[in-house]
Amino acid sequence: MMPKALDGQIVMEKTPRYFVTVDTPARVHAMSQDVKLIVVVRDPVTRAISDYTQIISKTPDIPSFESLAFKNRTTALEVLVTMVLQRDDEEITFNDQKYYRCLNFVHLMSLMFLLANCEACMTNPLSPSLPVSLGQIDSLWSPLWIGLYAQHMERWLAWFPRSQIHLVNGERLISDPAGELGKVQDFLGLQRIVTDKHFYFNKTKGFPCLKKPEGSSKPHCLGKTKGRTHVTIDPEVIQKLRDFYKPHNQRFYQLAGQNFGWH
Numbered sequence: 001m002m003p004k005a006l007d008g009q010i011v012m013e014k015t016p017r018y019f020v021t022v023d024t025p026a027r028v029h030a031m032s033q034d035v036k037l038i039v040v041v042r043d044p045v046t047r048a049i050s051d052y053t054q055i056i057s058k059t060p061d062i063p064s065f066e067s068l069a070f071k072n073r074t075t076a077l078e079v080l081v082t083m084v085l086q087r088d089d090e091e092i093t094f095n096d097q098k099y100y101r102c103l104n105f106v107h108l109m110s111l112m113f114l115l116a117n118c119e120a121c122m123t124n125p126l127s128p129s130l131p132v133s134l135g136q137i138d139s140l141w142s143p144l145w146i147g148l149y150a151q152h153m154e155r156w157l158a159w160f161p162r163s164q165i166h167l168v169n170g171e172r173l174i175s176d177p178a179g180e181l182g183k184v185q186d187f188l189g190l191q192r193i194v195t196d197k198h199f200y201f202n203k204t205k206g207f208p209c210l211k212k213p214e215g216s217s218k219p220h221c222l223g224k225t226k227g228r229t230h231v232t233i234d235p236e237v238i239q240k241l242r243d244f245y246k247p248h249n250q251r252f253y254q255l256a257g258q259n260f261g262w263h
C-alpha cells in the first residue's frame with residue numbers, strides 16, 4: 001500500500017523490477033486503477049551490458065558476458081576434439097589441414113593443453129579456448145530477458161491504458177535531462193518547475209548533475225554505481241544482440257507509439 005497523501009500532494013514509488021515482474025500489473029491495478037506509471041527504457045543491448053557491469057561489480061567471479069548471453073557455444077578446442085575423435089584424415093578441414101593430419105591424438109591434446117594455458121595464445125585465432133561459434137542467445141538470462149520490453153509492456157497494457165503509462169527515453173535522459181523531465185512533469189500534471197537551469201554537465205562524471213539539490217548549496221551527481229564504465233564486449237557479440245532485439249524493439253515501438261531509434 002502507498003502512504004496517504006494530503007490534498008495537493010502526490011506519492012511516488014520506484015522499483016525497477018515492477019516493469020518485468022509478471023504479477024505486478026494486476027497487483028498495482030488492484031491497488032489503484034488511476035495510478036500513473038513511468039518507465040525509463042534504454043537500448044536493451046546497452047541495458048544488458050550495464051546490468052552485467054553491475055552484477056560483476058558485486059560478484060567478480062561470474063563467467064564472461066558472452067558465456068552467459070549465449071548457450072551452446074562451441075570453442076575451437078571442442079571442434080578439434082570432435083574432429084579427432086571421429087578421426088577421418090580426409091575430413092580434417094579446420095585451419096591448417098596438413099598440420100593437424102600428421103598429429104596423433106596425444107600430440108594434439110598436448111598442443112591444445114599448451115595453447116589453452118598460454119596467455120599470449122588467447123589473442124591467437126588458433127587458440128582452442130576461443131569460441132568459433134557463439135551459439136544461441138539465452139533470452140532467459142535476466143539481463144537479456146529484461147530488455148524484451150514489448151513482452152513486459154503487453155502485460156501492463158492488459159491492465160492499464162497506454163495513456164496511463166509514460167515512457168522516459170533513457171538516452172535522452174542523459175543528453176537532455178530537463179527535456180525528459182519536462183515531459184514527466186506534464187504527464188504528472190505538475191507545473192514545469194525542474195528545467196534546464198537545474199542541470200549542468202559534469203565532465204569528470206560524464207553525466208548531467210544537479211546544480212543545487214533541495215536543501216543543499218552544493219552540486220550533486222548520482223553515486224558511483226550510476227554511470228560506470230561498462231565492460232568491453234566483442235563487436236560481433238553486440239551485433240548478434242542487436243539482430244536478436246530488432247524484432248522485439250520494433251514491436252515495442254508499435255505498442256509505445258514511439259520510435260526509440262535503437263539500432
Ligand SMILES: Nc1ncnc2c1ncn2[C@@H]1O[C@H](COP(=O)(O)OS(=O)(=O)O)[C@@H](OP(=O)(O)O)[C@H]1O
Nearest residue numbers: 016049050051173174207208209222225226227228
Ligand atoms: N545523470 C546521470 N548520472 C548517472 N547515470 C545516469 C544519469 N542519467 C541517467 N543515467 C543512467 O542511469 C543508469 C543507472 O541506472 P540504474 O539502471 O542503476 O537504475 S535503477 O537501479 O534500475 O533504478 C546508468 O547506467 P550505467 O551507465 O550503465 O551505469 C546511467 O547510464
